[in-house]
Amino acid sequence: MRTTLRPRKAAVTMTALTALTALALAACGGGGGGGGGAGEADKDPGSASPGSGTSLKGEKIEVAAVWTGPEQENFTKVLKEFEKRTGATVTFVPAQDPIVNFLGTKIAGGSPPDVAMLPQVGAIQQAAAQKWLKPVGPETEAQLAANYSPGWRNLGAVDGTQYGVYFKAANKSLVWYNTAVFENAGATEPKTWKEFLTTAETISASGVTPVSVGGADGWTLTDWFENVYLSQAGPAKYDQLAKHEIKWTDPSVAAALTTLAELFGKPALLAGGTSGALQTEYPVSVTQTFTGGDQPKGAMVFEGDFAAVNIAQTKAKIGTDAKVFPFPVVGGGTAPVVTAGDAAVALKDTKGAQALLAFLASPDAARIWAAEGGFLSPNKNLDPAAYPNDVQREIAKALVGAGDDFRFDMSDQMPQSFGGTPGKGEWKALQDFLKNPKDVAGTQARLEADAAKAYRTAAKS
Numbered sequence: 001m002r003t004t005l006r007p008r009k010a011a012v013t014m015t016a017l018t019a020l021t022a023l024a025l026a027a028c029g030g031g032g033g034g035g036g037g038a039g040e041a042d043k044d045p046g047s048a049s050p051g052s053g054t055s056l057k058g059e060k061i062e063v064a065a066v067w068t069g070p071e072q073e074n075f076t077k078v079l080k081e082f083e084k085r086t087g088a089t090v091t092f093v094p095a096q097d098p099i100v101n102f103l104g105t106k107i108a109g110g111s112p113p114d115v116a117m118l119p120q121v122g123a124i125q126q127a128a129a130q131k132w133l134k135p136v137g138p139e140t141e142a143q144l145a146a147n148y149s150p151g152w153r154n155l156g157a158v159d160g161t162q163y164g165v166y167f168k169a170a171n172k173s174l175v176w177y178n179t180a181v182f183e184n185a186g187a188t189e190p191k192t193w194k195e196f197l198t199t200a201e202t203i204s205a206s207g208v209t210p211v212s213v214g215g216a217d218g219w220t221l222t223d224w225f226e227n228v229y230l231s232q233a234g235p236a237k238y239d240q241l242a243k244h245e246i247k248w249t250d251p252s253v254a255a256a257l258t259t260l261a262e263l264f265g266k267p268a269l270l271a272g273g274t275s276g277a278l279q280t281e282y283p284v285s286v287t288q289t290f291t292g293g294d295q296p297k298g299a300m301v302f303e304g305d306f307a308a309v310n311i312a313q314t315k316a317k318i319g320t321d322a323k324v325f326p327f328p329v330v331g332g333g334t335a336p337v338v339t340a341g342d343a344a345v346a347l348k349d350t351k352g353a354q355a356l357l358a359f360l361a362s363p364d365a366a367r368i369w370a371a372e373g374g375f376l377s378p379n380k381n382l383d384p385a386a387y388p389n390d391v392q393r394e395i396a397k398a399l400v401g402a403g404d405d406f407r408f409d410m411s412d413q414m415p416q417s418f419g420g421t422p423g424k425g426e427w428k429a430l431q432d433f434l435k436n437p438k439d440v441a442g443t444q445a446r447l448e449a450d451a452a453k454a455y456r457t458a459a460k461s
Helices: 014-027 069-086 099-108 121-129 138-147 150-155 179-185 193-205 218-233 235-242 251-264 273-279 282-287 307-311 351-360 363-370 390-401 425-435 440-460
Strands: 060-065 089-094 115-118 165-171 174-178 300-302 322-326 338-346
Touching (some): 060 069, 060 099, 069 351, 069 363, 099 121, 115 351, 121 338, 138 165, 138 351, 165 390, 174 179, 174 307, 179 193, 218 235, 218 251, 218 282, 218 300, 218 338, 218 425, 235 251, 251 425, 273 425, 338 351, 351 363, 425 440
Parallel strands (some): 060 089, 060 115
Antiparallel strands (some): 115 338, 165 338, 174 300
């Protein structure tokens, strides 16, 4: 299977940058009101109440996703509303990662789920190439046209056919921090990579380890790389590397790894040191930043808006105890805007599957999870009041305000064997790099060898 990627615009707009810069200001504004009711902008232009009046009584629908914990619980609330509207019975099917392998096993056994949530663009393309997916129906097309920018619609399409509905998105260019630690250290929010490293040293001198890294999960390290690379190398190079039009041995990759090594190469700046970072799973990297008052294991943690879910599991309050700033600008570049998302696709061409896709493409469905926190929607007609606090509202506005001027998570655009498999490909190479950040050239060679193999295999599929 040849992985084809949708073209991206060449630069990030000032609208997006201004909105992202506003995050710091919003963070100082406190938690804000709870919202969750529908405003006028929240009304769906295509259909007032998607799913309402559609009788699916007696129909059973299975939905597979890799979500667990709070994410699964919140998505289940969305599915319950769909059941209430239609009379259908919807069952959540826990899937293993990588989900494409899980679905392949289900399909081979003759029992695919009706709908699956795919977390990678490459997974949509792979599943479409295997002819597993069913095109979206007219009602879903109408919802997408009314509620989504062309960029998000294109991410769910393959060769001009629409298969996916991006229900859940992510702004992956954020750094969350413990405000008590910053205040005690006299630290301020950094805007550049140089300032970020200086802030880390300032916090370290105050007696707190500055940066918490979830290195046990390789995907967090790909996010570190992508933000540095996008800001430093620029959007054009980012697109070329994502398509493997340039090799991982390119000097731009060496520059980005060298930049990362300025942090990764100083174990004293990492919570638990290098070995501790490699043993820390992503959820713990967040919670340990906001546990222990002004003496946490780490003062800052880089990751997307979804970190709010994990912060909610601590006693910290977003907007007061936990604040956020945009990922710092590297070199002479611009602030990166890296996104990701989960797309709903139909594996069965049934009335129930199509009705659920249409519902997930509506503001009504997005509003349910938005109210719970830890969620971001690319749906431009979702009223920002649905989000539970000002910080998340500003993050959401930044994403929607960027229009199509963003870059989707690079590893999610690549063949899954390289960019989306635990213990292999890019995930493993960057974990090895975290262990030995001096080996820039060796890391590049391993990345290129694994990427070349993955792309060759994908092209043959």
